[in-house]
Amino acid sequence: MKEYQTITEVSGPLVYVEIDEPIGYDEIVEIETPSGETKRGQVLESSDGLVAIQVFEGTEGIGQDASVRFLGETMKMPVTEDLLGRVLDGSGNPIDGGPDIVPDERRDIIGSAINPHAREYPEDFIQTGVSSIDGMNTLVRGQKLPIFSASGLPHNDLALQVARQAEVPEEGDEDDDTEFAVVFGAMGITQEEANEFMDDFERTGALERSVVFTNLADDPAVERTITPRLALTTAEYLAFDKGYHVLVILTDMTNYCEALREIGAAREEVPGRRGYPGYMYTDLAQLYERAGRIKGREGTVTQLPILTMPGDDETHPIPDLTGYITEGQIMMDRDLNSQGVTPPVDVSPSLSRLMDDGIGEGLTRGDHGDVADQLFAAYAEGKDLRDLVNIVGREALSERDNKYLDFADAFESEFVDQGFDTDRSIEETLGIGWDVLSMLPKEELNRLDEEHIEQYYTEDVEVETDSEESDDSPVSAD
Numbered sequence: 515m516k517e518y519q520t521i522t523e524v525s526g527p528l529v530y531v532e533i534d535e536p537i538g539y540d541e542i543v544e545i546e547t548p549s550g551e552t553k554r555g556q557v558l559e560s561s562d563g564l565v566a567i568q569v570f571e572g573t574e575g576i577g578q579d580a581s582v583r584f585l586g587e588t589m590k591m592p593v594t595e596d597l598l599g600r601v602l603d604g605s606g607n608p609i610d611g612g613p614d615i616v617p618d619e620r621r622d623i624i625g626s627a628i629n630p631h632a633r634e635y636p637e638d639f640i641q642t643g644v645s646s647i648d649g650m651n652t653l654v655r656g657q658k659l660p661i662f663s664a665s666g667l668p669h670n671d672l673a674l675q676v677a678r679q680a681e682v683p684e685e686g687d688e689d690d691d692t693e694f695a696v697v698f699g700a701m702g703i704t705q706e707e708a709n710e711f712m713d714d715f716e717r718t719g720a721l722e723r724s725v726v727f728t729n730l731a732d733d734p735a736v737e738r739t740i741t742p743r744l745a746l747t748t749a750e751y752l753a754f755d756k757g758y759h760v761l762v763i764l765t766d767m768t769n770y771c772e773a774l775r776e777i778g779a780a781r782e783e784v785p786g787r788r789g790y791p792g793y794m795y796t797d798l799a800q801l802y803e804r805a806g807r808i809k810g811r812e813g814t815v816t817q818l819p820i821l822t823m824p825g826d827d828e829t830h831p832i833p834d835l836t837g838y839i840t841e842g843q844i845m846m847d848r849d850l851n852s853q854g855v856t857p858p859v860d861v862s863p864s865l866s867r868l869m870d871d872g873i874g875e876g877l878t879r880g881d882h883g884d885v886a887d888q889l890f891a892a893y894a895e896g897k898d899l900r901d902l903v904n905i906v907g908r909e910a911l912s913e914r915d916n917k918y919l920d921f922a923d924a925f926e927s928e929f930v931d932q933g934f935d936t937d938r939s940i941e942e943t944l945g946i947g948w949d950v951l952s953m954l955p956k957e958e959l960n961r962l963d964e965e966h967i968e969q970y971y972t973e974d975v976e977v978e979t980d981s982e983e984s985d986d987s988p989v990s991a992d
Contacts, residue, residue: 515584516535516583518532518583519580519582521578522564524573524577526776526780527568527569527573527734527776527777528566528568528569528573529567529569530565530567531565531567532563533564534563536560537557537560537584538560539557539559539560541556541560542554542555542556542557542587542588543555543556543567543584544582544583544585545580546580546581547575547576551575553569554570556568556740558781559781568739570605570736572734589622589743591606591623591744592606592619593617593618593621593748595756596615597725597752598723599722599723599725600615600725601721601726602727602728603727603729603733604733604740604741604744606727606744609728621750621751623743623746623747624743625743625746628803628806632809633806633807634656634808635656635807635871636656636657636871637654637655637868637871637877638655638682639652639653639655639877639878639940640655640680640681640759640761640816641679641680641683641939642676642680643679643680643937644672644675644857644932645943645946645947646859646929646930647859649882649943649947650864651861651865651869652866652868652872653816653818653866654866654872655807655814655816656806656807656814656815657805657816657817657842657866657868657872658802658816658817658819658839658841659816659843659844659866660767660818660842661673661820661843661844662821662823662833662836662845662846664823666848666851667851668856668857668858670703670707671857672857672934673765673818673820674710674714675857676761676763676818677696677698677761678715678718680694680696681694694759694761695723695724695725695760696720696723696724696725696760697725697727697745697749697752697761697763698711698715698726699741699762700727700741701729701741701766701770702729702730702731702735702766703728703729703730703769704731705730711726712726725745735773735776735777736773736776736777738769739773739774739777742801745762746804746815749815750804753814754813755813756813757812758813759814760814760816761816761817762815762816763818763820764801764817764818764819765819765820766820766822767819767836768821771794771832774790774791774794777791786831790831790832794831794835795835795839801819802840803839817840819836821833826848842864842867843863843864843865844859845859845863845864846858847859850926850930855927855930856931857930857932857934858930861889869886870883878944879941881944881963884963885966888962889925889929889947889951891961892921892922892954893921896918896921896923896925899911899922903919914955917955921954924950928946928950929943929947948970951971952971952973956971959971
């Protein structure tokens with residue numbers, strides 16, 4: 515193995531080295547500093563006589579007297595079923611004090627794209643226990659459904675709730691623990707957030723069926739570019755080799771994209787929108803498209819990436835490009851959060867494009883699709899009437915309009931607001947949906963079958979709403 519001492523430049527996370535032989539793209543590199551410290555890197559660009567290396571552990575201490583060795587192989591993840599219950603850093607090294615990982619094999623973290631002909635259409639329900647997702651924006655096995663959040667919103671709490679509650683109800687109780695696994699990849703989180711994640715995983719026992727990767731905010735930004743690939747490689751092994759239904763939760767994709775921008779700036783690339791690399795769409799697609807099902811394989815990979823929209827702007831390149839690639843989005847809302855609704859999911863702009871194929875008779879319940887449609891329609895009308903109330907007051911509205919206003923309040927307080935510790939089955943979720951729909955007259959339920967109305971509609975339902983509680987308050991009187 516040749517060793518070079520021909521470093522010509524160090525720029526941010528990049529090291530430039532002169533070479534006299536062909537070097538492969540993505541090849542792994544070891545850089546030994548004069549102090550004896552060894553750092554790993556990856557070839558980012560290779561041309562005649564010069565290579566650019568991105569260093570995972572940061573370039574501090576690397577000078578022209580450092581030694582560079584090219585290992586002749588790409589980055590690989592040691593995979594084994596024993597990874598379940600383990601906590602790893604952003605480079606795949608154990609940090610939980612447990613034994614060394616003895617892998618069944620080592621897999622290239624770039625992975626192979628799933629042949630479109632070999633893909634099986636996603637159509638099996640995953641129960642998260644969160645009504646606003648299960649009832650209104652259902653997640654199905656093999657889907658990629660991102661959560662669009664914003665700075666200061668409790669997206670981490672929602673991620674933890676889904677991680678510990680998610681299950682495949684059809685599999686049977688005795689198989690749930692062994693057949694369902696969670697791969698949790700955290701990028702650029704603070705130490706406080708990391709401690710919160712680990713405390714929750716250990717307290718609830720969710721760690722036993724999880725593999726956790728943590729890249730902290732003070733870790734090198736370059737490491738963030740490999741953390742999701744390590745997580746997805748692990749998920750693919752558990753799913754397609756060991757038959758698990760794997761839910762991959764990646765947070766926060768915004769930190770990942772910021773790392774791409776930092777590397778692009780160090781390489782002096784021509785920037786795209788808002789300074790992000792022009793190839794960011796392709797790069798994100800390489801990650802998101804690793805979700806799916808393969809014909810003839812029992813396991814599945816489902817993705818739930820989480821991103822915080824800079825400036826609450828859904829047209830920002832990160833959520834914008836993510837929305838093009840993925841099959842819908844779950845939108846978190848700042849106003850609902852300020853009202854104390856948890857989780858603060860705004861179902862109106864949220865969407866699951868594969869929902870219709872994953873619900874219904876034999877999957878959830880025969881009335882599920884119609885109930886969701888009716889809830890969407892009634893809630894939309896109630897929200898429109900809120901704007902009108904701000905102008906003319908409730909007294910000017912008809913009895914019908916007031917019922918829709920009460921429905922909108924009840925929908926948020928009873929259906930959406932459930933806290934982060936409540937695990938609802940799909941039967942409970944649909945039951946609550948019928949309870950709030952029963953506040954409306956039967957003739958208004960024009961999206962529901964008569965037989966379902968006869969079976970589930972409840973006469974004279976009274977749900978206490980925020981507006982009713984505040985009728986006598988000075989604010990309401992004004």
